[in-house]
Amino acid sequence: MASIAGASISITSFSSSLKLTTQTSSIGISSLRSVSLPISGRSFPSLRLRKGASRFRVSCAAKPETLDKVCEIVRNQLALAPDAVVNGESKFVALGADSLDTVEIVMGLEEEFGISVEEETAQSIVSVQDAADLIEKLLEKK
Amino acid sequence: MKMRCCFQRSFCSASSSLVPVQLPSPMETHFWYVLPDQVKSVSLLNQYMGLLSPIEKENVLSMPGHQLQKRALLARALVRTTIARYQINGHVDPRSLKFKKNIHGKPEVVWQSEDGWCQPHLHFNISHSSSMIACGVTSNSRIGIDVEEKQRKIKNNILAFARRYFSLHEIEYLSSISDSEVQHQEFIKLWTLKEAYVKALGKGFSAAPFKTFTIHVKTDYKRSFVLAEDLLFEASEIMVESLNDPKSLTSSWQFALLELVGSHYAAICMEKDKSIKVGMKVPVRLTAWKTIPFVEDECVSGTDAVIPIGGLIKL
Numbered sequence: 001m002a003s004i005a006g007a008s009i010s011i012t013s014f015s016s017s018l019k020l021t022t023q024t025s026s027i028g029i030s031s032l033r034s035v036s037l038p039i040s041g042r043s044f045p046s047l048r049l050r051k052g053a054s055r056f057r058v059s060c061a062a063k064p065e066t067l068d069k070v071c072e073i074v075r076n077q078l079a080l081a082p083d084a085v086v087n088g089e090s091k092f093v094a095l096g097a098d099s100l101d102t103v104e105i106v107m108g109l110e111e112e113f114g115i116s117v118e119e120e121t122a123q124s125i126v127s128v129q130d131a132a133d134l135i136e137k138l139l140e141k142k
Numbered sequence: 143m144k145m146r147c148c149f150q151r152s153f154c155s156a157s158s159s160l161v162p163v164q165l166p167s168p169m170e171t172h173f174w175y176v177l178p179d180q181v182k183s184v185s186l187l188n189q190y191m192g193l194l195s196p197i198e199k200e201n202v203l204s205m206p207g208h209q210l211q212k213r214a215l216l217a218r219a220l221v222r223t224t225i226a227r228y229q230i231n232g233h234v235d236p237r238s239l240k241f242k243k244n245i246h247g248k249p250e251v252v253w254q255s256e257d258g259w260c261q262p263h264l265h266f267n268i269s270h271s272s273s274m275i276a277c278g279v280t281s282n283s284r285i286g287i288d289v290e291e292k293q294r295k296i297k298n299n300i301l302a303f304a305r306r307y308f309s310l311h312e313i314e315y316l317s318s319i320s321d322s323e324v325q326h327q328e329f330i331k332l333w334t335l336k337e338a339y340v341k342a343l344g345k346g347f348s349a350a351p352f353k354t355f356t357i358h359v360k361t362d363y364k365r366s367f368v369l370a371e372d373l374l375f376e377a378s379e380i381m382v383e384s385l386n387d388p389k390s391l392t393s394s395w396q397f398a399l400l401e402l403v404g405s406h407y408a409a410i411c412m413e414k415d416k417s418i419k420v421g422m423k424v425p426v427r428l429t430a431w432k433t434i435p436f437v438e439d440e441c442v443s444g445t446d447a448v449i450p451i452g453g454l455i456k457l
Binding site: 076077084085094095096098099100103104107108110111119120123 | 272307337
Protein backbone atom coordinates (compact mmCIF):
# COMPACT_ATOMS: atom_id res chain seq x y z
CA MET A 1 0.00 0.00 0.00
CA ALA A 2 1.40 3.34 -0.97
CA SER A 3 0.29 6.47 0.71
CA ILE A 4 1.34 9.82 -0.54
CA ALA A 5 1.75 12.53 2.01
CA GLY A 6 0.49 15.92 0.98
CA ALA A 7 -1.88 14.70 -1.69
CA SER A 8 -4.01 12.69 0.71
CA ILE A 9 -4.52 9.73 -1.52
CA SER A 10 -4.10 6.20 -0.42
CA ILE A 11 -3.84 3.58 -3.09
CA THR A 12 -4.52 0.03 -2.20
CA SER A 13 -2.54 -2.68 -3.82
CA PHE A 14 -2.98 -3.52 -7.45
CA SER A 15 -0.84 -5.31 -9.95
CA SER A 16 1.12 -3.68 -12.72
CA SER A 17 -1.18 -5.09 -15.37
CA LEU A 18 -3.99 -3.02 -13.93
CA LYS A 19 -6.02 -6.03 -12.92
CA LEU A 20 -9.02 -4.62 -11.11
CA THR A 21 -9.95 -5.88 -7.72
CA THR A 22 -13.11 -5.44 -5.73
CA GLN A 23 -11.72 -2.54 -3.81
CA THR A 24 -14.13 0.30 -3.54
CA SER A 25 -11.71 3.15 -3.26
CA SER A 26 -11.54 5.40 -6.25
CA ILE A 27 -8.25 6.42 -7.62
CA GLY A 28 -7.62 9.82 -9.00
CA ILE A 29 -4.13 10.89 -9.67
CA SER A 30 -4.62 14.21 -11.35
CA SER A 31 -3.03 16.05 -8.47
CA LEU A 32 0.07 13.90 -8.20
CA ARG A 33 3.45 15.32 -8.97
CA SER A 34 6.35 12.93 -8.93
CA VAL A 35 5.71 9.78 -7.06
CA SER A 36 7.07 6.36 -7.61
CA LEU A 37 4.37 3.76 -7.64
CA PRO A 38 4.37 0.11 -8.61
CA ILE A 39 2.65 0.76 -11.95
CA SER A 40 3.97 1.67 -15.36
CA GLY A 41 3.74 5.39 -15.84
CA ARG A 42 0.47 5.62 -17.72
CA SER A 43 -2.70 7.38 -16.73
CA PHE A 44 -5.88 5.50 -16.49
CA PRO A 45 -9.49 6.60 -16.15
CA SER A 46 -10.89 6.74 -12.66
CA LEU A 47 -12.94 3.66 -12.11
CA ARG A 48 -15.15 2.57 -9.32
CA LEU A 49 -16.15 -0.99 -8.66
CA ARG A 50 -18.91 -2.10 -6.43
CA LYS A 51 -18.55 -5.16 -4.29
CA GLY A 52 -20.02 -8.18 -5.94
CA ALA A 53 -20.22 -6.59 -9.37
CA SER A 54 -19.71 -9.31 -11.92
CA ARG A 55 -18.28 -6.91 -14.43
CA PHE A 56 -16.80 -3.47 -14.11
CA ARG A 57 -18.56 -0.47 -15.52
CA VAL A 58 -16.80 2.33 -17.18
CA SER A 59 -19.17 5.20 -17.39
CA CYS A 60 -18.01 7.22 -20.33
CA ALA A 61 -20.66 9.89 -20.08
CA ALA A 62 -20.84 10.58 -16.38
CA LYS A 63 -18.09 10.57 -13.80
CA PRO A 64 -18.46 8.03 -11.01
CA GLU A 65 -18.52 10.83 -8.44
CA THR A 66 -21.45 12.37 -10.27
CA LEU A 67 -23.26 9.05 -10.37
CA ASP A 68 -22.65 8.52 -6.67
CA LYS A 69 -23.94 11.95 -5.81
CA VAL A 70 -27.08 11.30 -7.84
CA CYS A 71 -27.59 7.97 -6.07
CA GLU A 72 -27.21 9.71 -2.71
CA ILE A 73 -29.77 12.37 -3.56
CA VAL A 74 -32.18 9.72 -4.85
CA ARG A 75 -31.74 7.67 -1.69
CA ASN A 76 -32.49 10.68 0.48
CA GLN A 77 -35.52 11.74 -1.50
CA LEU A 78 -37.07 8.29 -1.60
CA ALA A 79 -36.01 7.42 1.97
CA LEU A 80 -34.74 4.05 0.78
CA ALA A 81 -33.54 1.34 3.13
CA PRO A 82 -29.74 1.34 3.55
CA ASP A 83 -29.49 -2.02 1.83
CA ALA A 84 -31.61 -1.01 -1.17
CA VAL A 85 -29.62 -1.24 -4.38
CA VAL A 86 -29.34 2.01 -6.28
CA ASN A 87 -27.07 2.24 -9.28
CA GLY A 88 -26.97 3.79 -12.73
CA GLU A 89 -29.47 1.34 -14.11
CA SER A 90 -32.05 2.07 -11.42
CA LYS A 91 -35.20 3.59 -12.82
CA PHE A 92 -36.91 6.13 -10.59
CA VAL A 93 -40.31 4.56 -11.06
CA ALA A 94 -38.88 1.17 -10.11
CA LEU A 95 -37.56 2.67 -6.89
CA GLY A 96 -41.06 3.78 -5.98
CA ALA A 97 -40.74 7.39 -7.10
CA ASP A 98 -43.82 9.22 -8.26
CA SER A 99 -43.88 12.43 -10.28
CA LEU A 100 -43.48 14.65 -7.23
CA ASP A 101 -40.44 12.61 -6.14
CA THR A 102 -38.89 12.93 -9.60
CA VAL A 103 -39.40 16.69 -9.60
CA GLU A 104 -37.92 16.94 -6.09
CA ILE A 105 -34.94 14.85 -7.13
CA VAL A 106 -34.32 17.08 -10.16
CA MET A 107 -34.52 20.12 -7.93
CA GLY A 108 -32.07 18.54 -5.51
CA LEU A 109 -29.69 17.83 -8.39
CA GLU A 110 -30.01 21.39 -9.66
CA GLU A 111 -29.04 22.73 -6.26
CA GLU A 112 -26.22 20.27 -5.75
CA PHE A 113 -24.61 20.81 -9.13
CA GLY A 114 -25.60 24.42 -9.76
CA ILE A 115 -27.39 23.62 -13.01
CA SER A 116 -30.81 24.31 -14.43
CA VAL A 117 -32.90 21.59 -16.01
CA GLU A 118 -35.78 22.44 -18.33
CA GLU A 119 -39.08 20.89 -17.32
CA GLU A 120 -39.44 18.97 -20.59
CA THR A 121 -35.95 17.50 -20.15
CA ALA A 122 -36.64 16.71 -16.51
CA GLN A 123 -39.62 14.61 -17.49
CA SER A 124 -37.48 12.52 -19.80
CA ILE A 125 -35.15 11.45 -16.99
CA VAL A 126 -36.05 7.86 -16.35
CA SER A 127 -33.02 6.39 -14.63
CA VAL A 128 -30.19 7.43 -12.34
CA GLN A 129 -27.81 7.17 -15.28
CA ASP A 130 -30.00 9.54 -17.34
CA ALA A 131 -29.75 12.08 -14.55
CA ALA A 132 -25.99 11.73 -14.19
CA ASP A 133 -25.43 12.01 -17.93
CA LEU A 134 -27.62 15.09 -18.17
CA ILE A 135 -25.73 16.70 -15.31
CA GLU A 136 -22.39 16.11 -17.01
CA LYS A 137 -23.75 17.57 -20.23
CA LEU A 138 -25.04 20.67 -18.47
CA LEU A 139 -21.82 21.07 -16.47
CA GLU A 140 -19.78 20.93 -19.66
CA LYS A 141 -21.82 23.75 -21.13
CA LYS A 142 -21.11 26.03 -18.22
CA MET B 143 -40.94 -14.35 -2.91
CA LYS B 144 -44.15 -16.09 -2.03
CA MET B 145 -46.08 -14.46 -4.84
CA ARG B 146 -43.78 -15.88 -7.44
CA CYS B 147 -44.09 -19.54 -6.51
CA CYS B 148 -47.80 -19.41 -5.83
CA PHE B 149 -48.97 -17.86 -9.02
CA GLN B 150 -48.79 -21.14 -10.88
CA ARG B 151 -52.00 -22.26 -9.17
CA SER B 152 -55.01 -22.03 -11.38
CA PHE B 153 -58.01 -20.14 -10.16
CA CYS B 154 -61.48 -20.46 -11.49
CA SER B 155 -62.91 -17.35 -13.04
CA ALA B 156 -63.01 -14.73 -10.38
CA SER B 157 -64.91 -12.15 -12.34
CA SER B 158 -68.24 -13.55 -11.21
CA SER B 159 -67.77 -11.91 -7.85
CA LEU B 160 -67.23 -8.41 -9.20
CA VAL B 161 -70.31 -6.34 -8.57
CA PRO B 162 -71.39 -4.77 -11.87
CA VAL B 163 -71.97 -1.04 -12.03
CA GLN B 164 -73.83 1.25 -14.42
CA LEU B 165 -71.71 3.56 -16.54
CA PRO B 166 -71.26 7.03 -15.09
CA SER B 167 -73.62 9.63 -16.53
CA PRO B 168 -72.34 12.85 -18.13
CA MET B 169 -70.55 15.10 -15.63
CA GLU B 170 -70.27 12.16 -13.28
CA THR B 171 -67.06 10.66 -11.96
CA HIS B 172 -66.78 7.27 -10.39
CA PHE B 173 -63.89 7.12 -7.98
CA TRP B 174 -62.59 3.77 -6.78
CA TYR B 175 -59.81 3.35 -4.28
CA VAL B 176 -58.02 0.54 -2.53
CA LEU B 177 -55.90 0.77 0.60
CA PRO B 178 -52.93 -1.62 0.23
CA ASP B 179 -52.62 -2.07 3.99
CA GLN B 180 -56.04 -3.68 4.00
CA VAL B 181 -55.06 -6.28 1.43
CA LYS B 182 -53.04 -8.91 3.23
CA SER B 183 -54.21 -12.25 1.92
CA VAL B 184 -51.56 -13.94 -0.17
CA SER B 185 -54.15 -16.00 -2.02
CA LEU B 186 -56.03 -12.82 -2.92
CA LEU B 187 -52.83 -11.21 -4.21
CA ASN B 188 -52.23 -14.33 -6.29
CA GLN B 189 -55.75 -14.03 -7.64
CA TYR B 190 -54.96 -10.47 -8.72
CA MET B 191 -51.71 -11.62 -10.27
CA GLY B 192 -53.74 -14.03 -12.37
CA LEU B 193 -55.58 -11.12 -13.98
CA LEU B 194 -52.50 -9.47 -15.37
CA SER B 195 -51.05 -9.71 -18.83
CA PRO B 196 -47.57 -11.27 -19.14
CA ILE B 197 -45.96 -7.85 -19.54
CA GLU B 198 -47.82 -6.47 -16.53
CA LYS B 199 -46.69 -9.46 -14.46
CA GLU B 200 -43.12 -8.87 -15.55
CA ASN B 201 -43.33 -5.22 -14.59
CA VAL B 202 -44.74 -6.04 -11.18
CA LEU B 203 -42.12 -8.66 -10.43
CA SER B 204 -39.32 -6.37 -11.59
CA MET B 205 -40.07 -3.90 -8.80
CA PRO B 206 -37.55 -4.14 -5.98
CA GLY B 207 -39.14 -5.25 -2.75
CA HIS B 208 -42.44 -6.64 -1.60
CA GLN B 209 -44.15 -3.32 -0.91
CA LEU B 210 -43.44 -1.90 -4.35
CA GLN B 211 -44.49 -5.13 -6.03
CA LYS B 212 -47.73 -5.18 -4.06
CA ARG B 213 -48.44 -1.57 -4.99
CA ALA B 214 -47.80 -2.19 -8.67
CA LEU B 215 -49.93 -5.34 -8.57
CA LEU B 216 -52.85 -3.63 -6.85
CA ALA B 217 -52.73 -0.75 -9.33
CA ARG B 218 -53.13 -3.09 -12.31
CA ALA B 219 -55.71 -5.22 -10.52
CA LEU B 220 -57.73 -2.12 -9.60
CA VAL B 221 -57.76 -0.83 -13.17
CA ARG B 222 -58.74 -4.19 -14.68
CA THR B 223 -61.41 -5.07 -12.17
CA THR B 224 -62.87 -1.57 -12.14
CA ILE B 225 -63.26 -1.37 -15.90
CA ALA B 226 -64.64 -4.91 -16.04
CA ARG B 227 -67.45 -3.91 -13.66
CA TYR B 228 -69.00 -1.70 -16.28
CA GLN B 229 -69.90 -4.85 -18.16
CA ILE B 230 -70.45 -3.12 -21.40
CA ASN B 231 -71.92 -5.54 -23.93
CA GLY B 232 -72.17 -8.37 -21.48
CA HIS B 233 -69.79 -10.05 -19.12
CA VAL B 234 -66.22 -8.80 -19.25
CA ASP B 235 -63.37 -10.83 -17.81
CA PRO B 236 -60.81 -8.47 -16.27
CA ARG B 237 -58.12 -10.68 -17.75
CA SER B 238 -59.33 -10.06 -21.27
CA LEU B 239 -58.95 -6.30 -21.21
CA LYS B 240 -56.23 -4.91 -23.38
CA PHE B 241 -54.50 -1.62 -22.81
CA LYS B 242 -52.42 0.67 -24.94
CA LYS B 243 -50.83 4.05 -24.54
CA ASN B 244 -51.85 6.98 -26.68
CA ILE B 245 -49.13 8.80 -28.59
CA HIS B 246 -48.29 10.82 -25.49
CA GLY B 247 -48.09 7.83 -23.19
CA LYS B 248 -51.50 8.04 -21.52
CA PRO B 249 -52.96 4.57 -20.87
CA GLU B 250 -56.25 3.70 -22.58
CA VAL B 251 -58.43 0.63 -22.97
CA VAL B 252 -58.44 -1.11 -26.30
CA TRP B 253 -61.99 -2.26 -26.91
CA GLN B 254 -62.21 -5.38 -29.03
CA SER B 255 -64.33 -4.60 -32.00
CA GLU B 256 -66.58 -7.52 -32.69
CA ASP B 257 -69.70 -7.36 -34.82
CA GLY B 258 -72.18 -4.99 -33.40
CA TRP B 259 -69.96 -3.55 -30.68
CA CYS B 260 -69.71 0.19 -30.67
CA GLN B 261 -66.78 1.79 -28.96
CA PRO B 262 -67.71 2.53 -25.37
CA HIS B 263 -66.59 5.96 -24.29
CA LEU B 264 -65.16 4.89 -20.98
CA HIS B 265 -62.25 7.00 -19.78
CA PHE B 266 -60.09 6.22 -16.78
CA ASN B 267 -57.03 7.48 -14.95
CA ILE B 268 -55.13 6.07 -12.00
CA SER B 269 -52.95 7.49 -9.30
CA HIS B 270 -51.32 6.15 -6.21
CA SER B 271 -49.54 7.18 -3.08
CA SER B 272 -47.74 4.66 -0.89
CA SER B 273 -50.93 4.00 1.05
CA MET B 274 -53.71 4.40 -1.51
CA ILE B 275 -54.37 3.44 -5.09
CA ALA B 276 -57.20 5.18 -6.90
CA CYS B 277 -58.95 4.93 -10.24
CA GLY B 278 -61.32 7.53 -11.67
CA VAL B 279 -63.81 6.62 -14.39
CA THR B 280 -66.02 8.75 -16.62
CA SER B 281 -68.14 8.31 -19.72
CA ASN B 282 -67.26 10.40 -22.71
CA SER B 283 -65.08 12.84 -20.83
CA ARG B 284 -61.34 13.01 -20.39
CA ILE B 285 -60.27 12.59 -16.79
CA GLY B 286 -57.15 12.96 -14.70
CA ILE B 287 -56.76 12.22 -11.00
CA ASP B 288 -54.03 12.56 -8.44
CA VAL B 289 -53.86 11.41 -4.84
CA GLU B 290 -51.24 12.46 -2.33
CA GLU B 291 -50.77 11.88 1.37
CA LYS B 292 -51.58 15.05 3.31
CA GLN B 293 -48.51 14.55 5.48
CA ARG B 294 -46.19 13.82 2.61
CA LYS B 295 -42.78 15.26 3.38
CA ILE B 296 -41.43 17.79 0.93
CA LYS B 297 -37.64 17.66 0.98
CA ASN B 298 -37.11 21.03 -0.61
CA ASN B 299 -38.20 24.37 0.77
CA ILE B 300 -41.81 24.80 -0.35
CA LEU B 301 -41.44 28.34 -1.65
CA ALA B 302 -38.21 27.48 -3.44
CA PHE B 303 -40.03 24.56 -5.04
CA ALA B 304 -42.97 26.76 -6.00
CA ARG B 305 -40.70 29.43 -7.47
CA ARG B 306 -39.03 26.77 -9.54
CA TYR B 307 -42.14 24.98 -10.81
CA PHE B 308 -45.36 26.88 -10.17
CA SER B 309 -46.86 29.94 -11.82
CA LEU B 310 -46.51 33.47 -10.48
CA HIS B 311 -50.02 33.65 -9.09
CA GLU B 312 -49.57 30.34 -7.29
CA ILE B 313 -46.22 31.42 -5.84
CA GLU B 314 -47.86 34.60 -4.55
CA TYR B 315 -50.68 32.59 -3.03
CA LEU B 316 -48.36 30.20 -1.21
CA SER B 317 -46.06 33.03 -0.10
CA SER B 318 -49.01 34.77 1.51
CA ILE B 319 -49.56 31.90 3.93
CA SER B 320 -47.66 32.41 7.17
CA ASP B 321 -48.49 29.16 8.92
CA SER B 322 -46.03 26.57 7.61
CA GLU B 323 -48.40 23.68 8.16
CA VAL B 324 -51.19 25.37 6.23
CA GLN B 325 -48.70 26.34 3.54
CA HIS B 326 -47.66 22.70 3.27
CA GLN B 327 -51.28 21.59 2.94
CA GLU B 328 -52.08 24.21 0.32
CA PHE B 329 -48.96 23.21 -1.59
CA ILE B 330 -50.04 19.58 -1.71
CA LYS B 331 -53.56 20.56 -2.78
CA LEU B 332 -52.18 22.74 -5.54
CA TRP B 333 -49.86 20.00 -6.69
CA THR B 334 -52.66 17.44 -6.93
CA LEU B 335 -54.86 19.87 -8.90
CA LYS B 336 -52.07 20.69 -11.34
CA GLU B 337 -51.13 17.06 -11.72
CA ALA B 338 -54.74 16.02 -12.30
CA TYR B 339 -55.10 18.67 -15.02
CA VAL B 340 -51.99 17.56 -16.89
CA LYS B 341 -53.06 13.93 -16.64
CA ALA B 342 -56.54 14.78 -17.88
CA LEU B 343 -55.07 16.57 -20.90
CA GLY B 344 -53.30 13.32 -21.67
CA LYS B 345 -50.69 15.02 -23.79
CA GLY B 346 -47.67 14.48 -21.59
CA PHE B 347 -45.99 17.03 -19.39
CA SER B 348 -44.33 18.84 -22.26
CA ALA B 349 -47.74 19.95 -23.48
CA ALA B 350 -48.46 21.75 -20.24
CA PRO B 351 -45.41 22.40 -18.08
CA PHE B 352 -46.52 23.37 -14.61
CA LYS B 353 -45.26 26.92 -14.94
CA THR B 354 -47.45 27.60 -17.95
CA PHE B 355 -50.80 27.36 -16.24
CA THR B 356 -52.37 28.65 -13.07
CA ILE B 357 -54.95 27.01 -10.87
CA HIS B 358 -57.26 29.63 -9.44
CA VAL B 359 -59.25 28.81 -6.34
CA LYS B 360 -62.01 31.27 -5.52
CA THR B 361 -63.22 30.84 -1.99
CA ASP B 362 -65.75 33.64 -1.83
CA TYR B 363 -68.35 31.25 -0.58
CA LYS B 364 -68.36 27.95 1.19
CA ARG B 365 -71.58 26.19 1.70
CA SER B 366 -73.19 22.84 1.51
CA PHE B 367 -76.83 22.06 1.34
CA VAL B 368 -79.21 19.29 0.56
CA LEU B 369 -80.95 19.46 -2.77
CA ALA B 370 -83.59 16.76 -3.09
CA GLU B 371 -81.68 13.54 -2.40
CA ASP B 372 -78.29 14.95 -3.32
CA LEU B 373 -75.74 16.69 -1.20
CA LEU B 374 -74.38 19.69 -2.99
CA PHE B 375 -71.08 21.13 -1.87
CA GLU B 376 -69.95 24.49 -3.09
CA ALA B 377 -66.56 24.51 -1.47
CA SER B 378 -64.92 26.86 -3.90
CA GLU B 379 -64.63 27.56 -7.57
CA ILE B 380 -61.55 26.05 -9.13
CA MET B 381 -60.47 27.15 -12.57
CA VAL B 382 -57.42 26.70 -14.70
CA GLU B 383 -55.89 29.46 -16.75
CA SER B 384 -53.35 28.72 -19.43
CA LEU B 385 -50.69 31.42 -19.52
CA ASN B 386 -49.47 30.62 -22.99
CA ASP B 387 -52.81 30.58 -24.63
CA PRO B 388 -55.44 32.59 -22.74
CA LYS B 389 -57.97 31.89 -25.45
CA SER B 390 -57.66 28.14 -25.05
CA LEU B 391 -60.64 26.26 -23.76
CA THR B 392 -59.46 25.99 -20.18
CA SER B 393 -62.98 26.77 -19.11
CA SER B 394 -63.90 23.35 -20.45
CA TRP B 395 -62.26 21.69 -17.45
CA GLN B 396 -63.96 20.98 -14.16
CA PHE B 397 -62.20 20.26 -10.87
CA ALA B 398 -63.04 18.53 -7.63
CA LEU B 399 -60.80 18.40 -4.58
CA LEU B 400 -61.43 15.88 -1.83
CA GLU B 401 -60.04 14.86 1.50
CA LEU B 402 -60.02 11.07 1.65
CA VAL B 403 -60.07 8.96 4.80
CA GLY B 404 -58.56 11.87 6.68
CA SER B 405 -55.14 11.15 5.24
CA HIS B 406 -55.14 12.06 1.56
CA TYR B 407 -55.96 14.84 -0.82
CA ALA B 408 -57.42 13.74 -4.13
CA ALA B 409 -57.91 15.98 -7.13
CA ILE B 410 -60.15 15.11 -10.04
CA CYS B 411 -60.08 17.02 -13.30
CA MET B 412 -62.65 16.20 -15.94
CA GLU B 413 -63.78 17.69 -19.20
CA LYS B 414 -67.10 19.46 -19.02
CA ASP B 415 -69.84 17.92 -21.07
CA LYS B 416 -69.99 19.58 -24.50
CA SER B 417 -73.64 20.44 -23.99
CA ILE B 418 -72.82 22.78 -21.11
CA LYS B 419 -72.60 26.42 -22.10
CA VAL B 420 -69.39 28.26 -21.35
CA GLY B 421 -69.64 29.98 -18.02
CA MET B 422 -72.38 27.75 -16.69
CA LYS B 423 -71.55 26.35 -13.28
CA VAL B 424 -72.29 22.67 -13.17
CA PRO B 425 -71.21 20.49 -10.27
CA VAL B 426 -69.22 17.31 -10.66
CA ARG B 427 -71.36 14.35 -9.63
CA LEU B 428 -69.24 12.05 -7.58
CA THR B 429 -69.72 8.49 -6.45
CA ALA B 430 -66.86 6.93 -4.55
CA TRP B 431 -66.20 3.38 -3.49
CA LYS B 432 -63.60 1.88 -1.23
CA THR B 433 -62.90 -1.52 -2.68
CA ILE B 434 -61.05 -4.76 -2.19
CA PRO B 435 -61.77 -6.32 -5.58
CA PHE B 436 -63.62 -9.65 -5.33
CA VAL B 437 -63.98 -9.19 -1.59
CA GLU B 438 -65.95 -6.08 -0.78
CA ASP B 439 -67.06 -2.74 -2.17
CA GLU B 440 -68.21 0.03 0.09
CA CYS B 441 -69.86 3.11 -1.29
CA VAL B 442 -68.30 5.93 0.72
CA SER B 443 -69.47 9.10 -0.96
CA GLY B 444 -71.60 10.89 1.59
CA THR B 445 -69.57 9.52 4.50
CA ASP B 446 -66.66 11.04 6.39
CA ALA B 447 -64.31 9.06 4.22
CA VAL B 448 -64.85 11.51 1.37
CA ILE B 449 -64.98 15.19 2.25
CA PRO B 450 -65.28 17.72 -0.59
CA ILE B 451 -62.91 20.60 0.01
CA GLY B 452 -62.72 22.28 -3.37
CA GLY B 453 -64.82 22.77 -6.45
CA LEU B 454 -68.51 22.22 -7.01
CA ILE B 455 -69.39 18.67 -6.07
CA LYS B 456 -72.65 16.81 -5.93
CA LEU B 457 -72.70 13.59 -3.94
